[in-house]
Amino acid sequence: MEVTKSDVEKLIEGRKENTFLNHLLAVITKKYQPMGEVRKKEIFVWRPNYWGSLFYPVFKFEFDNNSHLVKISDRISSAGIFVFAVLSIVPLVLAIVYFGIERWFVPFAIFVIFGILFFILYRSYKFEKQVQLDQIFEILEIETEQKPVEKEWSLKNMLIRLFLYPFCLFLIFLGVFVAIPERYYHLTIICFAIAGFYFYLDIKMIMRAKKKG
16 A cells, blocks of 8 residues: 555644754643644654653655655654753763862763663663554554564563663662762752653553553
């Protein structure tokens, strides 16, 4: 079955231009509905939701001269990258300025923490992208080759958890026994937020994969 431009337009509930500002507003306002921009040979579609309100996919549908779909690609929301960059770079710069070279371990710890957080968010993005892509294929009745579903308790995912679970527990330990006694309460909040976010996200991903299976 040939998928046409008009078929893809039905995925969109609200028309918006594919701009940084509109994506930033989507992050701020949390309007969880399919949005999109229709161009002559391209359609951009995105749908932030409860799971991907920051790192959500923007799908690009490309068409030939007869308005038949020829390609689907994706990228992370530019606003999500911007917000994450600001939230990570600003604390890092402030830590370097405030603590200086003598306490280099504080900026280094912040760098490592946000690096791990980026990995967690990117992993969430890949999962959410596949979920939305499967829904799009189903709506457009696009037949694809059945790929083996990666189990949440595969060797790779177990190794990831084997590293991240102890790391998150370490962050909690760092926040309680190091940051609080030194009155680095902002660092405590960051440690608790990242550890709590990962545990919550991982449990939800396991539950969603279980329902999907």
